[in-house]
Amino acid sequence: MDAVLHLAETLLASPWLYVLVIALTAFDGLLPVVPAETVVLTAAAYAMTGGPDALPLLLAAWTGALAGDVAAHHVGRGAGPLARWARRRRWVGTMLGWAEKELMARGGMLIVSARFVPGGRTATTVASGVIGYPRRRFVLFAALAAALWSLYYVGIGMLGGLAFRDQPLLGVALGIGMALAVGGTIEAVRAVRRRRREAVTRPRPAGRVSSPAPVRGA
Template sequence: MDAVLQLAETLLASPWLYLLVIVLTLVDGVLPVVPAETVVLTTAAYAVTGQPDALPLLAAAWLGAVAGDVTAHHIGRGAGPLARWARRRRAIGSLLGWAEKELMARGGMLIISARFIPGGRTATTVASGVIGYPRRRFVLFAAIAAAAWALYYVGIGMLGGLAFRDQPLIGVALGIGMALAVGGTIEAVRALRRRRRRGADVSRPRPAERVACPVPARGA
């Protein structure tokens, strides 16, 4: 991670930075171990000085995020045996099961909100391909989600840079802290809603079973 951040800082005044952001956000859509969010936050904090330019940075983050989500979706469509293997793994299987259930119920809202949860994002996009979620609809929601994600991270990074213009690293740290706080809040709200739904399902009365009535014998 440190090496990637150092590379991004050396490219702040170079057009190659935007290509780096595209590649990182694309790969992050498939492998969430890549520090794409941190790189976008860091470069956005420096964007208040004019290097890099905020608009191309925003476009690069959006393009890479869309490409990464679409790639993960198509991986899910062609997963086959890999998907069956993943289902047998406790952690991955539970994420896939959760994502499939939510996709069938909420679809677009899940794709948009999951974009801000690294593990949930990849599970959702791959699961959307596994269950055959309509491709055009997925691309539309993925584009909306990527735009919200890019605006959010570039915006937070620039706010941190403006607040600590003379000490951009403090601005980067502030941006990362705000992003983690919002992401944690989203996940906590989702967990609370899932718990309430489970409680409602448990307390919901079951329909009464029919009791078979004896048929009177003929001639009685």
Template sequence: MDAVLHLVEVVMASPWLYVLLFAVVAADSVFPVFPGETVVITAGAYAVAQESPHALVLIPVTMAAALSGDLIAHHVGRGAGPVTRLLRARRAGDKLLTWAENGLNTRGGALIVTARFIPGGRTATSIASGMIRYPRPLFAGFALLAATAWALYNVGIGMAGGLLFRERPLLGVVLGIALALVLSWLIERIRSGRETRSRVLQSTTS
């Protein structure tokens, strides 16, 4: 355990941390196997526990990384023309893309912002927005809002955990990750509930 703690402290104090954080968070938007939230929350906790990294640098770097990753995922979706046509030719795929198109056209901003807090959800939403040719300027604006909220939240809960467990920052990291998971679960439950109610309402009025 001491070896792990020492390794984390060395990484958090390294000037290369910001480069690592940017790469992981941006990649997480395209490939959700990367631990974007974990890295940001850990950095937030150590920003309080050992004053390195610096929060005033950490927040804008996290925002820029999240926005860059979402724009890359959107661009990937725009370049997936053959895949889009293949999905459109199949009933299930066409239904999925139609759902994404309707959702983004009717509540694009809310969907893009809330999806950023759901691991995997942000990837699917960003790529789908590109596949259906959602206007790039609109997507970029909503993605910036989402990235800002996501960065402030994850750095914030990391710093809160660092304040509570200043002498044992890894406990603060665990608390922050737990809170992030709970929020993701709540957002997904609310989103799923709204979709279910919407489908029921449509079926009763049709």
């Protein structure tokens, strides 16, 4: 365990860490299978024990997140046959359909909130390109979303590192747990609000017309 901690501390003290954070967060914007959030949380937790500097880490996370979202947007703009193929896949097609519908209704608010949902984030950014969402407006909202995302994960990681200065791995675990709890709560609220909107907009079945009861003769 001491050897693992020493290796982690060596990497986290290297300036190449910021390059790694930029690369991972950018790639995570295209394919949400890279543990970018975990890496940012870990680095932020170690920042409280003399590891990387918090400000460069924050800037690296913001740069990578914005670059990944813009890249995904341009992938959507040039998707063409790939987008049509994706629509035929059940899970991907459902996500793209949901993202396009929400983008037409709420636009920037969705781009900001979807950044905190890995699968929904990629579907939203790609869908914004597929439907031709204005590029400048997208970059503006994507920059805001990346800034909030970076502050969120760096802040939570630093809180975990502050709580466990002598055991940074416990700080990382605490940060991941807090991020999962907050993210799960946000997604649950979004799901409840979506179901309520669907219930309001769902057409009601026509009421049955009741015929008057026959009048019995005296």
